[in-house]
Amino acid sequence: MRVCVYPGSFDPVTNGHADIVKRSAKLFDKVIVAVGNNSAKNYSFSIEERLKLLEIALKEYDNVEIVPFNGLLVNFMRQKNAYTIVKGLRAISDYEYELQMALLNKYQSPEIETLFMMSDINYSYLSSSAVKEIARNGGRIEGLVPDSIKDSIYEKFAL
Numbered sequence: 001m002r003v004c005v006y007p008g009s010f011d012p013v014t015n016g017h018a019d020i021v022k023r024s025a026k027l028f029d030k031v032i033v034a035v036g037n038n039s040a041k042n043y044s045f046s047i048e049e050r051l052k053l054l055e056i057a058l059k060e061y062d063n064v065e066i067v068p069f070n071g072l073l074v075n076f077m078r079q080k081n082a083y084t085i086v087k088g089l090r091a092i093s094d095y096e097y098e099l100q101m102a103l104l105n106k107y108q109s110p111e112i113e114t115l116f117m118m119s120d121i122n123y124s125y126l127s128s129s130a131v132k133e134i135a136r137n138g139g140r141i142e143g144l145v146p147d148s149i150k151d152s153i154y155e156k157f158a159l
């Protein structure tokens with residue numbers, strides 16, 4: 001069974017993330033969406049909220065599993081018997097950070113490969129931070145996040 005892990009903070013999930021899941025779900029038998037929960041990070045959405053939004057946004061895929069993790073990604077992957085990481089790559093600015101992560105993960109676990117999938121051109125400018133800033137200020141997030149979670153995001157930032 002070909003399994004991949006798509007890790008991220010998903011704070012919150014965007015259409016860019018959903019597109020990577022959709023494409024990965026065609027290439028792999030199972031996609032594990034691994035939701036990072038690092039106590040040193042300041043998330044806007046709690047782990048419960050991030051998981052819930054992902055469940056709603058990705059409910060159409062029957063080969064996608066959404067699982068929280070903390071600690072090192074490679075340890076989580078070993079527990080899951082998964083050896084392929086999928087990451088989305090947007091602009092050049094993502095490259096340096098992603099290269100560092102991929103090399104450090106490889107250093108920890110040489111048997112684990114990282115595969116990069118180029119972002120769809122429509123989402124190459126999109127980030128969770130930008131979505132939050134727009135929503136917080138009452139801007140338009142239609143088309144940037146799955147329709148099914150749009151209202152929950154506005155509600156989160158309602159004054």
Ligand code: PNS
Binds near residue numbers: 073
């Ligand atoms: O959405 P993000 O912020 O790009 O997601 C980052 C995430 C969760 C994929 C990354 O922080 C991660 O893998 N954290 C676990 C800790 C780890 O294994 N780090 C790799 C060595 S630097």
